[in-house]
Each structure stands twice: as structure tokens, then as C-alpha cells.
Amino acid sequence: MATDSCDVIVIGAGISGLSAAKLLNEKGVKVIVLEARDRVGGRTYTRRDSSYKYCDVGGSYVGPTQDRIVRLAAELGIKTYKINNTGDYVHFSKGKGTRFQGTWPKFWNPFSWLDVNHLFRKMDQLMEEIPVEQPWNSPHAEEWDNKTMKEFYDETCWTEAAKEFGVAFVNTNVTMEPSEVSMLWFLWYVKSCGTSRRIWEVDNGGQERKFVGGSMQVSEKIADILGSKLKFNEAVYKVSQKEDKVTVECASGKKYAGKYVIMAMSPTLQQKLLYDPPMPPIRSQLIQRVPMGSCIKNYVMYKRPFWREKGMNGFTSAADGIEPVGNTVDDCKPDNTVPALTGFIMGDQARRLSVMTREERYKETLECYARIFGTDEAFDSVGYEEHNWVADPYSGGCYTSTYPPGVMTRFGKEIRKPFGRMFFAGTETAVLWTGYMDGAVEAGERAARESLNAMGMLPEDQIWQVEPMSQDVPTRPLKISTWESVAPSVDSIVRLTSTVAFGALLGYTAMKHQHALSRLFDRFQ
């Protein structure tokens, strides 16, 4: 069979691979993109139907500081809209909801609130010392990497409420349980997005907006530009490097040759290929060690947005080991048509539900919404969409690769180190908003520039580029109230209280028994 030739082969037509291909194409480089699926978009996936127009069952949200994806989408003519967050947030645990305004839940128990406030303040303080480009060089890298987030929560939190909200924070951000991930890696992940508040917030944070028409359009519009340079249903199984070229073999029997290859897939999926010569030892072991998280995303349609009518904004969180849906988000269209809730099933709940049928998951979701929103109206759903990412062989999970304890410091350095004529894209190789669409663009464009540099078309010092701030989605400083920054931790209250109580007891005893004590002291002199 004939071999198609080009300059650069890109493996994977998600946002990362396509943004690499787009940049190379613009520079006049002959590029071929190979995609195993029959669609583009990778971990972004927009479903369409006349009843609801479109819905994202994969990556969807964008916000301030995500300047690369916002710039790329704008260039492609895709508009953003703001997610509804008028009304109360709800944090739900074991049958009880806490309604609140602001970033973190305001528990009625003041100790719980202080504990949550202190937990996130502390995480942000610790993160400050992590250099996003090389977290393995953090001053406490080894200590933090040999610890799980569970250990960190166990030593940091005084209240069950704070610990459980901490679990929600890990579930939501990386679709894993705290005992499964390295503390260093998780803090790095959050740091790459800014702060705990930037990653968590709606207004001025990671969930501020979505794309009108769905996020998969970013990939589709680049696919339109590339035309026949993009090949579908091409599952690559082998990459061979010779002195002057790279050959890629596909399960279809077709072969492709190029001067360079860009791997635009998660490290985990790179395991699926044969390499000749083999991957270097540490990289070979790295890609065995960074499994994809576990996530099912769904979309429940209603006749009326009953949560709004009850004063809730549709954002909820739960990590009580009972509720299947760990997060909900209002997903009505920007013109308020098609009332709907998007749901995230993550970590242990995703494992439990991943082996169920679609109908069972739909049923569990509605039962969960009836409890969380406190109304049987939740059962009156008029439609359902979902994607079980755990079962998707060409993603292997979602949203991103995750690092168990010990992996980041021992193997992490290899994540984007070029291997011969091979460069590495994929959101996992980004330093800002890793795991997000924005990280995918950063990584894809950087890998494209690495290959341009290798072909003598770009100086080395231009491989990494600073992205100007978007005017459409402007970044504002994050407001932290004085009280939030100075509120004591439960730990300091306990210490203060003990000290005061001990002092008071001593003082009382001394006063009451001055005579007896002075005789005692005399004896010891």
C-alpha cells in the first residue's frame, strides 16, 4: 500500500492536535492529522438534536486567564456566553443542603466555615512555592509527592465538613478520590489554573462561560480548514523513527511518513502504541503511571428551570459517598430556552455508574436531583444525553491524566521532553490550565513550534510564547475579603483556647492554694 508523505504527522484530532496542525498549516508546512475516531474533538464532544439544539458532554467551560482557547475560538468565529449563577449555590451532604453565596460553602457551624476557609487559604499558600514549569523542583517536592491528598486533608482539617468539601474539590477538579492522587501533583494542577478560587469560581473563574453552539466547533472549524489533510478512522499502532524520517502505521493498513511527529493524545493513550526505537526508559515508565480520571457527564432536560424558581443557581456539589452526581451546573441556553442541568459523575461514583445501563444512570440522576434540589419536579425530565468517558477506548477516561503519589518527582520531567523526531502535545503537557481546553491549545501550539524550530523555521527562544490577555473575556483580580484572609484557623482557636484555659486554671489554682503551693515550692528549693 502506498505511503502518504508530509512534513509533520499529528496523531490525534482533539483541540491540541488540531491547534498544532492549524499553526503548521498557516506556516506552509505540509501536515497530516490522524484520528482514530470518526469525529474530531477528542475529550470535547458536542451532541446535537433538534429538540435541544446542542449540548456538551465533554470539556465545555472557559473563563478569564484562559486566553489561548478564547483567542482561538474568537478567530474561528465562536462566541462565548456567561453561565447563570444568579441565586444560591448548594453544597449537599447526607440528605442536607447548605445554600450559600460566594466561593466556599458557609456552613452554619462556624468551626466548619473557618476550617474550609483555612484549608483553601493554606493550599493557596503552599502552591505559591510550586513553579508551574517544573513542579518537581519545588522546595518541598519530595515530601508533598510522597503524600496523597487524603493525607494532606487528614492532617490539615479539623472538621468532617471541611474534609468532605475537600473531597469534592479533588473530585470536581480531577475526577479522582483524594487517596489516589499525589499532593504535589494536585497542588500543581490547581496552581497551573491560578489559585483554588480561580479554578473553582463561576464569575471570574474557570466556569464563567461556555461556547454558543458547543465546544466541539473549535475542532470542527479547524477540520474544515484542513480538509483532506485530516484522516478519520486511523488508529495508529506503531511509530518508527529513522535518522531522517518518521513512519506511522495504522490499523487500517495505511502508512504515513513525515519528517516529524506530534503526539497529541494523553500520556496514557501513548501506551497503546509500539515504538521503534522504544521510548526512553523513564518516559516508558511514566506513561504506565498516569491513569485517566473517571468521569461520566450528562445533560438532563426539563420543561421549567425549577431550581431557578426556588432561588438556586443550579450549581451544586456533593461528595458524601451517596449522591451519584458530584456537581451540577445550570445548562439552559443563553436565551433561557431548553431548561437543563449538566451533571458530573466523578471518581468512585463514576466507577459505580460506569457499569450500569444508560437508563439506570438516568434514573439515579433524577433521584439524586430530587434530593439535592428538594423537589419531585426533578423527576419531570423531558430528555437525557450522556457520555460515559470511563468506557471510551479513545480517551480511556476524563478529564485528564492523574498522578498517584511518587510519580511527579520520579518521572514527571519526561512529560514533554522531545524524543528524537517526536514532540509531545496534549493538555497534560501544558503549564497553564493543564487538563483544560486552554492547556490543549498551549501544548499544541508549543509542540508545533518545536517542530518548526527543528525544521529551521523558528528560533528556539520563540517556542514558548506569552499570550496577551483577552479583551472579550477579561481577567479581573479575585476578591478575597479581609475576614477570609485574617479569619483564624480551627487549629489556632484550639491552641489559643487550650493556652487560655490552661493559664486560667493555673491562675485559679495558684490563687486558691497560694499557701499550700508556696510550701510545696519551698520543699523543692
Next chain:
Amino acid sequence: MATDSCDVIVIGAGISGLSAAKLLNEKGVKVIVLEARDRVGGRTYTRRDSSYKYCDVGGSYVGPTQDRIVRLAAELGIKTYKINNTGDYVHFSKGKGTRFQGTWPKFWNPFSWLDVNHLFRKMDQLMEEIPVEQPWNSPHAEEWDNKTMKEFYDETCWTEAAKEFGVAFVNTNVTMEPSEVSMLWFLWYVKSCGTSRRIWEVDNGGQERKFVGGSMQVSEKIADILGSKLKFNEAVYKVSQKEDKVTVECASGKKYAGKYVIMAMSPTLQQKLLYDPPMPPIRSQLIQRVPMGSCIKNYVMYKRPFWREKGMNGFTSAADGIEPVGNTVDDCKPDNTVPALTGFIMGDQARRLSVMTREERYKETLECYARIFGTDEAFDSVGYEEHNWVADPYSGGCYTSTYPPGVMTRFGKEIRKPFGRMFFAGTETAVLWTGYMDGAVEAGERAARESLNAMGMLPEDQIWQVEPMSQDVPTRPLKISTWESVAPSVDSIVRLTSTVAFGALLGYTAMKHQHALSRLFDRFQ
């Protein structure tokens, strides 16, 4: 290209795949074995040369209770011999060696000895509650699985000496660092071998013997029986299952069809293949989560066995973060010719040395031996062999798949659950001596019997079979001295001492100040 057909396709010609194929072949089943390498043996690898005859740079040791591998080898005409352990063992740390007799190092500091003794006694006690067939059902499964071995050592050990020997115990048994592995998984691993003593010991333990002529002979002799049914250089990249058959596609372009397929490779390597239909969700995520350990095994030849001349038996252990070789074993031939030491470079040291050249590793090994054995004679080596398993693409590491925290309870059940017409062999799926050659035979023969059962040739209740005790390598009870079983832990000594000291102080104070105290007490009444 024509498709070769058979009843059962076995993928992988290590001991597990070949013992499956041998059993099926004996039952008259048409079998084809596909091997990616140009040799059999998988993680057993015997090098040969006229200067040293043979040496094992992969799996090598056998001992009592490993009745399956011993039976298979005997049937194939392969003899065992006992490893020399006359002389002192050495545990080496930061420039100082502790010479001792018995199982665990006898540190001069009695607290260290008590602490080590208590550590292993405790591990053995905890292991008792782990059912080897389903460790995820242990009473404390969740608690222990969400903890690393580092956490367990940190809570259990009082002395640095015990903790460091604990690190050596994890390094040696699973070629990983304690912070990288689940406590539940590690205890299960040791339990599958019997007890901490059975896995660690030479005499009456896992290191009692080797095979005369090398362990790869087991595979080679089965290969001789199979003849052309075994295909070399066949790297499989895809397995497709239809209602009535399985098709296997290889990078060579060849296809094979069978009624059933046995996957005789580590779970990690199963990641390398495409599956149609895709693997079930939990299995798909399991095989992303169980990376191979990190090991380099080498063989240093000398003119004279200088360690024996100094009263040492050649067994040493080190886990001080300095010495590259974590374990050495006397590897003179059974007739005492070819004086040699086998060395194991494991965990972090394997990662450090895996990226060096062969010459650099040889040099580091000799320098290490000069320190550990305390003599410059260690530099007078006359030959060197090694295998860098970290860099081996068709093993991905050695000895075995390892479980980070949280994986065993969440994904472990899938390890040997058949998937359609696919059965799972490989030592990782064994319940006794998992990770060892013996586990490979157990798993291979069980998977073969699963396919016999599926073909209506064997009742279901005969799939799992009890192996009679070998007469050639008899199992004796393990001796534990009364002192070892009753010696106090450091913890209990500290508690006892504190109680006694506190009581004595109270008593002294009470006697000395009876009058003043009685007045004090009066006031409170």
C-alpha cells in the same frame, strides 16, 4: 494475507503463556502462541557464554511452596540447586554494615532489633485477615488500600533502622518505593507467598534454589514441544471478538483466528493493544493503573569468591538512598566454579541507573560492592552481564505490576475476570506467589482450564486445582523463636516505661508532700 486458524490463541510466550499452551496442547486443543520478541521466557532471561556458561538476568529463584513451577520444571527435566547461604548476611546502611545470622538484621541497638522484629510480626498478623483470592474483601480493605506502605511504616516504626529495613523489604519484593504502593496490595502480595519470612528467606524460603542451566529453559523446553505452533516476532496490536471467534492482528501484517484467546502478559502491557469491542470500563481503567516496577538485574564475575573467604554468604541488602545495588546474592555455580554475585538495582536506584550506559552501571556496581563487602577485591571483576528491564519495551519493567493506593479495592476485582472469549493469564492474575514464576504457572494453567471449560472439555469446578506438595523441594514449617514471638515492641516498652516513670514520680511526690497534698485535696472536696 491468509489467516492462520486454531482453537486457542495465546498471546505471550513467557512461562505463563507457555504453561497454558502446553496444557492445551496435551489435551489435543489446537493452539498458536504469539510472541513479540525473538525469544521465549518473557521476564525470565538466561544469557549464555562460554566464559560463564549461563546466568539469569531475569526471574530466577524458586523455593518451598512453589510447587507448580517446581513440578513443571521437574517434568521438563530441569534440576534445582540450593543457593549458598553459609556465612553472614549483611545489611548495609550509610557506610556501615551489620553482619548477622537468621532472617532479620540483628542491629547492635536493641531497640532497632525489637522494632524490626515487631514490624514483621505485625505485618504477618495483619496479613492473616487478607483472603488471597479476593483481597478487596478484607475487613480493613478500604482503610489499608487508601494508605501507602510509607504511611504504614511511619505509624508502625519507632526507629530509623526499622523503617529503612522496611524500605529494603518493599524494594526487594516489588522493586518500588514504599510511598508508591498501596498497603493492602503489598500485604496481599506478601501473603500470596505465605508470610514475610517465607518471601524473604533463603533456606525454606523464596530464595532457596535456582535452576541448573537457568530458568529460561522452562520456556525453551515447552517451545521445543510446541514447535511451529509458536510464532516469534509477532507483536499483536489488535484483538477483535465476534460472536463465534477471535481475530488477532500483528504488526507483521499477519492475522490469526481462534475460538478463544489467552492474554499471557502483564496488565500494563495489555494497554498496548486495541480491542474491538473495547475492554469493559473498569478493566480498561485498571490496566492504566498498575505500572511495572523498576528493576535492573546484573551479574558480576570474579576470579575468587572473596565474600565467602571473609565469612559472608553473599546476601546483602541496602536501602539507604546511596547504594545502587539493593540486594546481592551469591551466584557461583553449584559446583563452586565461576565465582559471581547477582545484583538487584530497584526502585529509585533503578530509575537513576536506567538512563546510564552499561559501563557506568558496571562501574557503580563495583564501587558499591567495594563498600558493602569492605574490600577493594570487589574491583577485580572479570566479567559483567545485565538486563535493564526498565528499558525493555516488551516487559515495561520488572518484576511485576504494582498497585498505587486506592486501585486494589476500586479496580482489582477485574484482574482475571474473563471478557467474552478472552481469558487472562500472567503471574499478576495468580493468587499464590503472584509476581513469581510459580504464579505464572498457576495463572497459565488456570486460564487454559477456563478455555477448556468454555469449549465443554472440563467442568467448571475443575478450573481451579490444588497442587500437591513437591517431594523434591519439600516445604517445612518456618521456625520462629519464642523470643521473636514474645519480644516486646518499642511502642510497648515506651508505654510501659512512661507508665512506670509517671507512677514512680506520682508515688514519690505523694510520699514527700503528703501533708501539703492532703490539704490541697481537702480544698477541692
